[in-house]
Amino acid sequence: MGGIKAIYEMIPTSVKKELKKEAIEKAKKFISKIKKDKKEDVNIKKYLETKYIEFSYLMPLALDQRVVLLKELYYPLTIKRKGEVIEIKGFDISLFKTKNRIIIEDDAGMGKSTLMKFLFLTNYDSMDKDYIPVFFELRNYDTKLLFKENIINSFKKIECDIDDDFFKRKLI
Numbered sequence: 116m117g118g119i120k121a122i123y124e125m126i127p128t129s130v131k132k133e134l135k136k137e138a139i140e141k142a143k144k145f146i147s148k149i150k151k152d153k154k155e156d157v158n159i160k161k162y163l164e165t166k167y168i169e170f171s172y173l174m175p176l177a178l179d180q181r182v183v184l185l186k187e188l189y190y191p192l193t194i195k196r197k198g199e200v201i202e203i204k205g206f207d208i209s210l211f212k213t214k215n216r217i218i219i220e221d222d223a224g225m226g227k228s229t230l231m232k233f234l235f236l237t238n239y240d241s242m243d244k245d246y247i248p249v250f251f252e253l254r255n256y257d258t259k260l261l262f263k264e265n266i267i268n269s270f271k272k273i274e275c276d277i278d279d280d281f282f283k284r285k286l287i
Contacts, residue, residue: 137167138171158277159275166235166248170233173185173188185236189233205233205241206238208287219231231250232250235250247287248287249266251269
């Protein structure tokens with residue numbers, strides 16, 4: 116998370132305060148629309164706030180390391196599915212209606228991670244709380260652990276504890 120911290124330090128204090136306020140408000144609304152009275156919800160709220168702030172800003176090399184909002188920089192990507200071309204302008208649950216998983220493959224640097232972060236942010240912004248967005252990068256996958264254990268460990272890295280009950284929820 117060192118790179119994220121460096122980016123965060125470059126963001127003007129007034130912008131950081133506004134972004135954190137926005138992330139906290141959205142997390143509160145998100146949690147209020149899902150199951151209540153669970154200790155785990157506090158950790159989900161913290162996770163959502165942390166990831167929202169982390170994913171909101173980029174520092175692209177093409178812009179001389181200037182910090183920019185991902186949602187301002189994002190240019191809609193297109194993906195192909197069985198000959199169908201789909202332009203991704205934001206989170207759309209219909210992408211997952213026929214299959215519960217999607218594999219996006221392309222060369223390094225083509226925007227796969229940026230696309231996933233953008234989908235996380237736009238799902239969170241849409242306040243469609245049927246699904247809790249979970250972002251996990253496969254490069255952090257520990258092959259000695261089950262996938263579920265990898266997710267739990269990714270939450271622990273930001274001091275959020277979840278248990279098996281978390282996986283009974285609708286996740287995306």
